[in-house]
Amino acid sequence: xxxxxxxxxxxxxxxxxxxxxxCNFSDSVNNLQWFHQNPWGQLINLFYIPSxxxxxxRLSATTVAxxxxxxxxxxxxxxxxxxxxxxxxxxxxNYQLIWGAGxxxxxxx
Amino acid sequence: EAQVxxxxxxxxxxxxxxxxxxxxxxxxxxxxxxxxxxPGLGLRQIYYSMxxxxxxxxxxxxxxxxxxKEKRNFPLILESPSPxxxxxxxxxxxPGGSNTQYFGPGTRLTVL
Numbered sequence: 490x491x492x493x494x495x496x497x498x499x500x501x502x503x504x505x506x507x508x509x510x511x512c513n514f515s516d517s518v519n520n521l522q523w524f525h526q527n528p529w530g531q532l533i534n535l536f537y538i539p540s541x542x543x544x545x546x547r548l549s550a551t552t553v554a555x556x557x558x559x560x561x562x563x564x565x566x567x568x569x570x571x572x573x574x575x576x577x578x579x580x581x582x583n584y585q586l587i588w589g590a591g592x593x594x595x596x597x598x
Numbered sequence: 599e600a601q602v603x604x605x606x607x608x609x610x611x612x613x614x615x616x617x618x619x620x621x622x623x624x625x626x627x628x629x630x631x632x633x634x635x636x637p638g639l640g641l642r643q644i645y646y647s648m649x650x651x652x653x654x655x656x657x658x659x660x661x662x663x664x665x666x667k668e669k670r671n672f673p674l675i676l677e678s679p680s681p682x683x684x685x686x687x688x689x690x691x692x693p694g695g696s697n698t699q700y701f702g703p704g705t706r707l708t709v710l
Contacts, residue, residue, distance in 0.1 A: 519696035530686055530704050537698040575641075579696045584629055584648075585656060586690075586699060588641045 491516045493578055495589035502566055503597050510561040510592045512576035520579035521552050522586070523561050527572045535561070535574075566596045600625045602702035604689050610708045611679060619674045619705050621689030629692040630672040631699075634658065634685040641688070647672055648694070679709040 492515040502508055514521070523535040536543050536550040538559065543550050547567075552559040563570055573593050577586040602623045611617055623630065631646035633656075643656030647666040661683055663675040672691075676683060689702040 520698075522698065524701075530706070532688060532701040532704070534698065534700065539696065577641075581696065583646060583654065583656075584692065584695065584699075585631070585643045585646065586633075586641070590640060 491518065491578055491580055491587045493576060493587050493589040495574075495576060495592050497592060498590065499593045499595075501595045501597065504566055504568060506566050506596075508563045508566060508594065510563070510574050510594075512559040512561070512589055514557050514559075514576075514578050517554065517557070518578040519581060521559050522577050523550055523559070524575045524577065525570075525572050526575065526591070532575075563594075566594075568596045568598050570594060571596045600700075602689055602691050602700050604687075604702035604705050606705060607703060608706045610710065612710050613680055614678050617676050617679060617707075619676075619687060619689075619707070621672045621674065621702060622670050623672075623691040623700070624670065625691060625693075625700070626669065627691040627693050627700075628669070629694040629699075630666065631656065631690050632662070632664065632672070632674050633688045633690065635688065635704075636685050644674070644687075679707075681709050683707065684709050 494513045525533045538552045540554040547564045549562045573591040577588045632644040633641045635641045645664040647653045687705045690699045692699040
């Protein structure tokens with residue numbers, strides 16, 4: 490099955506810093522999503538990005554499908570950005586999302 | 599507002615007492631699924647449904663049942679809960695295929 494690896498596993502930054510989170514996947518995919526799990530446990534959709542680049546405010550994402558990786562950029566970090574960031578890809582046979590282990594981001598004031 | 603709702607959000611129960619976690623979506627999505635999230639194990643799929651009356655097992659279906667009698671609802675049933683089912687549960691829905699999947703707010707279940 491598809492393997493999804495995220496790096497780094499942990500990231501501690503000062504407020505205002507920029508960061509890049511990486512997601513590698515082992516096979517071609519038709520769906521890749523980025524999520525933010527906040528400290529209360531809620532999963533928040535950030536991007537649906539099987540290929541190309543998207544931006545939403547301070548966040549942007551790029552997926553290079555041919556090279557099997559995706560990057561999530563967070564600029565001018567705020568304490569509310571803290572939490573765990575997951576990427577997940579679809580396993581086409583049953584549309585199950587296959588999840589990476591996540592990147593735990595802590596933004597210090 | 600387009601959303602996936604789950605109830606209850608928090609539940610503490612005892613071993614063997616049947617419970618149901620409801621999931622409802624208002625986006626007319628065909629595909630719905632349930633995941634559980636456990637520390638160190640990530641999110642794992644329990645059951646999924648491609649459409650009304652069509653359900654199938656995910657990776658960890660033991661101890662759970664589901665039904666899909668209506669397009670909008672996909673309840674998760676624990677007939678005899680056990681402590682190893684203590685977890686954070688998420689319901690998700692999607693138009694199907696490789697489209698965006700939308701998640702409910704989660705249900706924290708503790709089985710004593």
